[in-house]
Amino acid sequence: MSQQTPFDDRDNEENQPNDPQGGDGDTVTADEHQRLRDERDKLMYAVAESQNMRKRLEAEKEQAVQYANQALIRTLIPIIDNFERALAVDPAKTDAANVLKGLQLVHDQLMKELEKQNVELIEPKPGTPFDPTRHEALMERPDPNLKPGTVAQALTRGYALRGRTLRPASVMIVK
Numbered sequence: 001m002s003q004q005t006p007f008d009d010r011d012n013e014e015n016q017p018n019d020p021q022g023g024d025g026d027t028v029t030a031d032e033h034q035r036l037r038d039e040r041d042k043l044m045y046a047v048a049e050s051q052n053m054r055k056r057l058e059a060e061k062e063q064a065v066q067y068a069n070q071a072l073i074r075t076l077i078p079i080i081d082n083f084e085r086a087l088a089v090d091p092a093k094t095d096a097a098n099v100l101k102g103l104q105l106v107h108d109q110l111m112k113e114l115e116k117q118n119v120e121l122i123e124p125k126p127g128t129p130f131d132p133t134r135h136e137a138l139m140e141r142p143d144p145n146l147k148p149g150t151v152a153q154a155l156t157r158g159y160a161l162r163g164r165t166l167r168p169a170s171v172m173i174v175k
């Protein structure tokens with residue numbers, strides 16, 4: 001006959017303790033056995049609950065990442081609508097000045113929305129020290145009025161999100 005452990009679920013008669021008084025100290029009473037079973041069940045329930053919580057949190061995190069840009073995209077849709085209206089204009093019925101004016105309005109709307117989203121422009125002025133984290137040097141030219149290693153001219157704007165460069169400004173630097 002094998003010795004019963006407190007975690008055995010076998011309830012047949014050969015595994016029931018013979019000495020309810022705990023005579024030699026090796027046997028477990030039925031009450032102790034049930035208490036241990038209850039404690040084990042509570043522990044297993046807690047472990048299962050913890051695993052379920054972890055899975056739920058992982059699923060919620062994955063969904064949050066998947067839809068993180070939802071608010072930004074919603075704000076861009078009206079801007080797209082305005083571009084589509086501008087593209088639908090009959091060129092024979094309007095002049096270039098009106099088209100440019102409309103495009104400027106849409107551009108301003110877009111820039112305003114980017115500002116709301118904490119997007120900053122990187123627009124280095126001539127004489128600004130070259131910063132490789134915010135500028136991309138495409139060309140060099142001598143300029144007696146500016147120090148070497150500074151920006152001579154900005155070629156394209158750069159953009160940063162909360163201080164992190166998304167696209168560096170393309171610049172010409174002083175030789």
